[in-house]
Amino acid sequence: MSQKKIFAYLNAQNETRETILSLGGFYDGNGVDGLFIYNYSKDEKEREEFVLTLRELKERMDIPFYAGCYVDRLEDVKKIYYAGAEKVVLDPEYMSDTALVRDAIIKFGATSVMMQMNFGMAETVAYLEEYKHNYAELLELGVYGIMAKHVTINGKFIEKVNEVVCPIMIRDSLQRNSITDLLEVPNLIGVATNYYREKDVYKVKQSLKEQGYDVKTPESPVAFADMKKLDNGLVPVIVQDYKTNEVLMLAYMNEEAYNCTVATGKMTYYSRSRNELWIKGETSGHYQFVKSLSIDCDDDTLLAKVKQIGAACHTGNRSCFYRDLVKTEWEVEDNTNILEKIYATVMDRKLNPKEGSYTNYLFTKGIDKILKKCGEEATEIVIAAKNPDKTEIKYEIADFLYHVTVLMAECGIDWKDVFEELANRD
16 A cells, blocks of 8 residues: 555635635645645636735745646646646646647646546546546556546445546545545545644544554654653754754753654654643744754754744744854855845845936836847857857856846746746756
8 A cells, every 4th residue: 555645625716815825834834745726717817816826825835736727728737837836637627628638748747737537427437438548548648647526435436446547636525435435545646635624634644544544644763762861861952944054942852742743743842941841832823843853973962954933932033042142253155045135136126216226227118128138148148158268158147147137026036936947847
């Protein structure tokens, strides 16, 4: 039995943008393996708003999301995919032309597209018979699998799923079917449900694990008993922000706190002053969601990388280490985020125009002027690359990147968007 995923699902047509973003942030730290979010509205404005919401959702979550939308043209699939969706879920009921499925698979490659099938339409057997050969052909092209909705678990369903032979995820509210019945379906890769909305899915998965189902739960290869403790039986934990590596705090764990942290995904410590366990953020809401736990070479100190909600320090400061005692001046040469810095300067000029600024001149002239300059600088790169002296090309590339940054600011995207897209390229 292969490992099964537990997804949450959201019908974006029935939720406000604020609710979607809030739930996305919640799910990101409470054990779900991903999110299936859909809006199959034909309304053009609503579809555009959905794309914008997906982009913001991508900012809030580290877990993957699959997204379903109405498709009138291949551009609709591209917008959803480029908004950050790991997979685009297409439904023949919500497409102007089912031939777009093939186009999407060819355009975006293997495993990027799922097909949604309505198992509640007419007779399940007849529906599967009608689509079986079409789906077999799509599978050969590289469609990831089927998202099944309106499923009733019975012998005929199981028989036909076996005939289709492809990965299947079931979208189900768990009103008629139990989660354990669904997890027994052949070829199942996971279940997407709204049943666990605002619930701790870690606990659900732990229960399923105890029943013998292979679901993803945090596990540590090192038992607390094998760690070297202080005289009081505790192990110190250094806590860092998982993205910036900023040191946030130092705390301590006993065995119960350690096991609770691993099981729940929330940093849990032992308070020496109160002599009790405490879940970071339980009172303040400033939770720390575990991204990784490491142990040092002597097995006596833990390093936790976390997603920090709010402030780590009880004083309200982001980090507990906000006071300098001894400090000497030094210069660090770090250009890793230079493009973001340039973008920030460009955006500042756009929002706060400065007299005599060349950047403001470009914004004033508009998109056509900016595009013209990008084209000119690209040509300059080509010319410089043909010259024997390679010094010139670095200046031309720098000029080009600056003008591209202005273009990005004008079009409403930033370097993070570009980097995320590059990271998705093979």
